[in-house]
Amino acid sequence: MTGSRQTSLTFYHAWSSSASRKVRLCLAEKGLTYVGKALDLGRFQHHSAWYKALNPSGIVPCLLVDGLALVESNLIDEYLDEAFPEPALMPDDPAARYEVRRWSKYVDDVCLPAVQKPNWTRSMYPIAKLWSDAELEQRLAAIPTQERRDLWRRMARNPFSEAEIDAALDILEDMTLRIEAYLENSSGPWLFGHRLTLADLHAAPYVIRFEEERPGRLRPLTARWWDALRARPSWSTAEIGSYEDDSARTAAEAIKDPA
Amino acid sequence: MTGSRQTSLTFYHAWSSSASRKVRLCLAEKGLTYVGKALDLGRFQHHSAWYKALNPSGIVPCLLVDGLALVESNLIDEYLDEAFPEPALMPDDPAARYEVRRWSKYVDDVCLPAVQKPNWTRSMYPIAKLWSDAELEQRLAAIPTQERRDLWRRMARNPFSEAEIDAALDILEDMTLRIEAYLENSSGPWLFGHRLTLADLHAAPYVIRFEEERPGRLRPLTARWWDALRARPSWSTAEIGSYEDDSARTAAEAIKDPA
Numbered sequence: 001m002t003g004s005r006q007t008s009l010t011f012y013h014a015w016s017s018s019a020s021r022k023v024r025l026c027l028a029e030k031g032l033t034y035v036g037k038a039l040d041l042g043r044f045q046h047h048s049a050w051y052k053a054l055n056p057s058g059i060v061p062c063l064l065v066d067g068l069a070l071v072e073s074n075l076i077d078e079y080l081d082e083a084f085p086e087p088a089l090m091p092d093d094p095a096a097r098y099e100v101r102r103w104s105k106y107v108d109d110v111c112l113p114a115v116q117k118p119n120w121t122r123s124m125y126p127i128a129k130l131w132s133d134a135e136l137e138q139r140l141a142a143i144p145t146q147e148r149r150d151l152w153r154r155m156a157r158n159p160f161s162e163a164e165i166d167a168a169l170d171i172l173e174d175m176t177l178r179i180e181a182y183l184e185n186s187s188g189p190w191l192f193g194h195r196l197t198l199a200d201l202h203a204a205p206y207v208i209r210f211e212e213e214r215p216g217r218l219r220p221l222t223a224r225w226w227d228a229l230r231a232r233p234s235w236s237t238a239e240i241g242s243y244e245d246d247s248a249r250t251a252a253e254a255i256k257d258p259a
Numbered sequence: 260m261t262g263s264r265q266t267s268l269t270f271y272h273a274w275s276s277s278a279s280r281k282v283r284l285c286l287a288e289k290g291l292t293y294v295g296k297a298l299d300l301g302r303f304q305h306h307s308a309w310y311k312a313l314n315p316s317g318i319v320p321c322l323l324v325d326g327l328a329l330v331e332s333n334l335i336d337e338y339l340d341e342a343f344p345e346p347a348l349m350p351d352d353p354a355a356r357y358e359v360r361r362w363s364k365y366v367d368d369v370c371l372p373a374v375q376k377p378n379w380t381r382s383m384y385p386i387a388k389l390w391s392d393a394e395l396e397q398r399l400a401a402i403p404t405q406e407r408r409d410l411w412r413r414m415a416r417n418p419f420s421e422a423e424i425d426a427a428l429d430i431l432e433d434m435t436l437r438i439e440a441y442l443e444n445s446s447g448p449w450l451f452g453h454r455l456t457l458a459d460l461h462a463a464p465y466v467i468r469f470e471e472e473r474p475g476r477l478r479p480l481t482a483r484w485w486d487a488l489r490a491r492p493s494w495s496t497a498e499i500g501s502y503e504d505d506s507a508r509t510a511a512e513a514i515k516d517p518a
Binding site for chain 1: 324327329330331334335337338341342353354356357360361364
C-alpha cells in the first residue's frame with residue numbers, strides 16, 4: 001500500500017481549525033486527492049457518536065486511510081510524508097529532522113492552546129453563553145475528555161478576558177520571533193533551508209491568526225517567508241481562507257450527519 | 260556525522276526518571292557508548308543555570324550530540340533511531356510507524372503526568388514539606404515553566420491525596436490493558452510484531468512503576484512480554500533498578516555542579 005496513489009483517503013476536518021489546515025496544506029503539497037468531510041463545530045458534530053467512533057478524543061482532524069483512522073495533525077502529516085515520499089517534506093539529516101519534530105511539538109503544545117483563546121472567544125462563546133445550565137450539562141456530557149469539558153465550561157460561563165487574549169497573542173508573537181531567528185540561520189528561504197518542510201506548514205495556521213489579530217507586525221524575513229508560503233499553489237488547493245470566512249463556511253458547508 | 264560511531268554523546272539524566280530510562284534503554288539497544296551525567300533532582304540540579312543553558316525547560320533528560328542539545332525523550336529516541344539505524348527500533352510500514360508515534364505520544368501525554376503523582380509524593384514531598392515559605396519561593400523562582408512551578412507549589416503545600424494517587428495508578432493500569440490488547444493483535448512477541456520497537460521501550464518505565472505500586476496484576480501476555488523485556492541485555496546495560504534504589508542512587512552518585 002505504501003506510496004500507492006490508489007490508497008483511499010477521507011479527511012474529516014473543519015475549515016477554520018488550525019490543526020485541520022496543517023493537514024490540508026500537507027495533502028496539497030503532496031498532490032493527494034481525497035474525499036473531504038467538513039464538520040460544523042458550532043453544531044458539535046465532532047462530539048457526535050459517529051465521529052467519536054473514528055476519533056475517541058472528539059477533535060478534528062481525522063484522516064481515514066483505507067479505513068484506518070489517523071489522528072493528531074503532526075502525526076498524520078509525518079505519516080503522509082512517509083507513505084507518499086514525493087515531494088519530501090522532512091529534511092534528510094537526522095538532526096534537522098529532530099528539529100522539525102521539536103518545532104512541531106512546540107507549535108502543538110504552546111501555540112495551539114494560545115490560539116484557542118481568541119478563536120473560541122470569537123466563535124464559540126457567542127453560542128455557549130446562550131445555553132441554559134441544563135443545556136450546558138448536556139453538551140458537556142458528550143465531550144469525551146476532561147480537558148475539553150473544562151475548556152467548554154470555562155467558555156460558556158467565564159469567558160477569557162481581554163488580558164488573557166492579549167497574553168495568548170503575545171505567545172503567538174513570540175512564535176513569529178522564533179520563526180525570524182530560524183530564517184536568520186537558514187541556508188534557504190524556508191525554516192530549514194532550501195526544502196519546504198512540515199515545520200513551515202505547521203506554523204502557517206498560527207501565523208494566519210496572529211496576522212489577523214495583530215496585523216503588520218511580522219519581521220522582515222518572516223514577512224518575506226509568509227508571502228512566499230501564501231503564493232504557493234498549495235495555499236489555494238488547501239482552500240485556506242480568513243478565520244472569519246472559514247468559520248462561516250464551516251457552518252454553511254458542513255456534511256450531514258450519517259444516518 | 261550521520262550514523263557515525265565517532266559522534267560524541269553526553270547524556271544528562273536521572274537514574275529514577277522515567278523519561279531518562281526510556282532513552283537509556285534506547286541507547287543500550289543501539290549499543291551506543293556515551294558519557295553519562297546523572298543529576299540529583301533532590302538537589303535541583305535540573306533547575307540550575309548551567310543545566311537550563313542546555314535545556315531551558317529545566318527537565319531531564321538531555322542528550323548532547325556533538326554539542327547539539329536534544330530534549331524530549333520521544334524525540335531523542337527517534338533521532339537515535341535515524342542517526343544510528345542498526346538495529347532498527349521503528350517498524351518499516353508507515354501505518355505501523357504512525358502507531359508507534361501515537362503510542363509514544365499517549366505515554367507522554369497521559370502516563371507521564373500520572374506517574375508523577377506517586378513518584379513526587381514518595382521522593383519530593385518529604386523534601387518540599389520542610390521548606391519555609393521563603394525557601395519555597397526561592398525554589399520556585401528557579402523553575403522555568405509555569406506548569407512545573409504549579410506542580411512544585413502543589414507538592415510542597417497540598418500533597419496528592421491517596422484517592423488522587425489511586426486514580427493515577429488506575430491510568431497506569433489502563434495502560435497495561437492497552438498493552439495486552441496490542442499483544443493480542445501482534446504477530447510477534449512485541450507490541451508491533453517481531454521487531455522490538457520504541458513502543459515497547461517507551462512503555463517500560465511506566466510498567467516498572469505500576470508493578471511496584473500494584474504488584475502481580477499484569478495480564479498473561481503482558482506478563483510474558485514484561486519478562487522478555489527485562490531479560491534483554493539492554494535492561495542491565497541501561498542500569499534499570501527499582502524506583503527506590505534508583506532514587507537513592509540519584510542522590511548518592513550525582514555529578515558535581517560545573518565550576
